[in-house]
Amino acid sequence: MRVSGIIKIAHGLPEFPDLIVSVPRRIGQEIEIVPVDMTERETSHFAEETDNFTLIRPIANIALFRSDHLAIGNFEEPVKEFDPPIEFRVRYSDDDLKQVDDFSQLKLAYWVPERWVIISDVFHEYQIFERDFAQIAEVKLWSWSGDPTLAWGK
Numbered sequence: 001m002r003v004s005g006i007i008k009i010a011h012g013l014p015e016f017p018d019l020i021v022s023v024p025r026r027i028g029q030e031i032e033i034v035p036v037d038m039t040e041r042e043t044s045h046f047a048e049e050t051d052n053f054t055l056i057r058p059i060a061n062i063a064l065f066r067s068d069h070l071a072i073g074n075f076e077e078p079v080k081e082f083d084p085p086i087e088f089r090v091r092y093s094d095d096d097l098k099q100v101d102d103f104s105q106l107k108l109a110y111w112v113p114e115r116w117v118i119i120s121d122v123f124h125e126y127q128i129f130e131r132d133f134a135q136i137a138e139v140k141l142w143s144w145s146g147d148p149t150l151a152w153g154k
Contacts, residue, residue, distance in 0.1 A: 006084060011035050016060040018091040019150070023064070024084040032067040033079050033086075038147040041075060046111040046149055053109050053116035056099045056152045059090060063147035078146050085140040092128075092135050092152060100154050103131060108139055110148040117148075 005027040012020050013035060021035045038061045048055040063078040064086065092106055100106055106128060109116040119139050120126045128137040 008087070013037050013060070013062065015039065016062070018093075019060045019062075020089040021062070021064075022087040022089070024082070024086070033064050033082075034067055034070065035062045035064050036070070036075075037061070038063045041147075046116070046151075050116050052118060053107060053153045055116075056096050056106070056154060057093075059150045059152060061147060061149045064144060078144075080145060081143050083142065085142045086144065088139050088141065088150070090137050090139070090150070090152075092137065096152050097131065103128060105154050106137070107153045108137060108150065109153055110145070110150045112145050112148055116151070116153065117145075 006024045007027060008022045008024050009032065010020055010022045011034060015037045023033045023035070025032060046055070063075075065075065065078055069075075069077060088108075090108060092103070096106060097103060106120070107118055108120040108126065109118045111117075119141065120128070120137065125140040126137065127139075129135070
């Protein structure tokens with residue numbers, strides 16, 4: 001019985017030092033998916049507060065693209081569905097902690113038109129580590145809507 005393996009490729013973007021994106025790739029899959037900083041290409045306009053989220057700080061504005069599309073300058077077709085899921089590791093700061101009573105109150109979310117989508121939940125296999133262990137949170141995403149802004153909030 002042959003089982004296909006998965007390689008996770010970690011990407012850090014210098015523009016976003018608080019974010020690491022791990023993109024899984026099945027063994028034998030030739031096309032790589034890579035994160036791209038979209039700050040210069042797309043201007044995000046988002047609300048600082050919605051019914052379920054109050055912005056503390058934006059983290060990144062990224063999109064994920066096939067490497068062969070990037071090679072020809074195609075920024076029109078971001079990859080939006082992932083199986084297996086992509087993983088984000090996001091660092092929280094002492095300043096972020098000053099905005100909440102307890103680190104567990106920090107929420108990760110991304111902006112889609114008109115609202116923040118909370119991803120710090122069981123459906124995204126969210127895990128946040130205590131400050132003394134590691135000031136990071138991990139989350140898995142099976143879909144990513146184009147190039148939304150990722151942010152910490154409460």
